[in-house]
Amino acid sequence: MLAIDAAAYRSPWRRLHPTVKGVFFGGLLVCALALPTWPAAPLVAAVALAAAFGPARVSPAAFLRAAWGPLLFVLTGSLALLVSVGGPQQIVALDPAGPARAAEVTGRAAAAICCQLLFAFTTPLADLLPRLTRIGLPAVLVEVVALIYRMLFVTLDSARRIHAGQAGRLGYANRRAWTRSAGSLGAALFVRSYDRARRMQRGLECRGYTGELTVLVEELSLRPAAVLAAAAPPLLVAAAAVNYQLGAGL
Amino acid sequence: MTTVHEVLEVGSSDMHIAEGFLPWQHAAAWTAAAAPFVAHGIRSLTHAVRADPDAKLLIGASGAFCFVLSALKIPSVTGSCSHPTGAGLGAVLFRPPVMAVLGTITLLFQALLLAHGGLTTLGANAFSMAVVGPWTAYGAYRLVRSATASAGEQTSLGLAVFCAASLGSLATYTTTSVQLALAFPDPASGFLGSFATFAGIFSLTQIPLAVIEGLITVVLVRMLVRVTPDQLRRLGVLRRPAAAAPTASTEATEEKAG
Structure with missing residues (x-):
């Protein structure tokens, strides 16, 4: 399993309806994106992290491991905002407004990444995918998405095994071998995935498959009170940020 | 759980625009730009499944294949590793409309399972990786295939696939640079200066990566x-039934591939 999905299955918030978590983290995400970065971003990050490390009991180490990739992208991308190119004096010059702009983008993105990741850390995809039809996505698409999700882990496992076999035969010893091994790994995966899909098809047909893949979705109760409670923190953050802005403007 | 990391570089710096990096107006605009292509893809996917219910499992297998492929580690010049975009291969095997859907689903899973890319930036990432990349790759593939129609099947296919994969990869990265430059124009030189900065930072690693891919x-x-x-x-990738037979032209492709 992948680390984030595994953490989501262990999360105490797993039993909460995805809508509740969507309202909570989605509301915070909208606050981070739509409100002025200072003070909205730090407030959003603080609320999201407090909820995650408190009641949702997300492991900080696992969270950091998942977050450093996107944060690295944000930091490299922000570096480009520090300089100005093609100015009248110098071709490349430090932009005096650059640090403020870079800090704003980094703050906004970091807060947004927290919201996205913590939603993923508390909601297994298997709970989320069957409910996507409710937001108006075509049923065929949702079925294909769920099918891809189920086949993903077997395909990942095949890739891991083929990779281990190749590495044991010095398949990744130098760049040339690496290129050849990566190509063969892809080809073998393609052949195996198609073969497995065809065998699965035959197996399903023997069990009366008519084109519908019905699976049991765990019933989670959606209480209006829970949705309201989830909507409260984002609304409070928005009110606090707007209040601060108005106070600063006076 | 941890062994997945041996095969997949989980959390490496790649070109998926992270959540919240784009201003929300840009994120919305790119989502609107990608939507017609994805909708077209969904329609052709629905037709394919309706015409042949057996196609559903094969589409599922193709989607899982695309996800795993785009998460494979490939060697990079800087000593670190990176991922192939898979856009070129996907476009050649499954055609760009289907690839628009499979690519977007792959990006959704990458955002939720691997923390690569974001949910509000899904549209922007889908536009570069599931629309521009596959269409460029497919265009290059058709062009090279028809230009080398007289050459042997192996040479023609090898050249066409090479051009499709590397140009698809380059087009993806160029589009991402354009997206970032539009969002953050340079204070002195505007869009062009900013594009030069972003493309300059990323081209160091992305041009060799495109060749490797x-x-x-x-x-x-x-x-x-x-x-x-x-x-x-x-x-529909191979055209002649005798194509699989090894011919003298095999060596030519082998030299190029080596």
């Missing part, structure tokens, strides 16, 4: 030609 894809397709020529013929 091209080579890997050639190896992959040559192996598929040897192992499952029927499957490739069914997908």
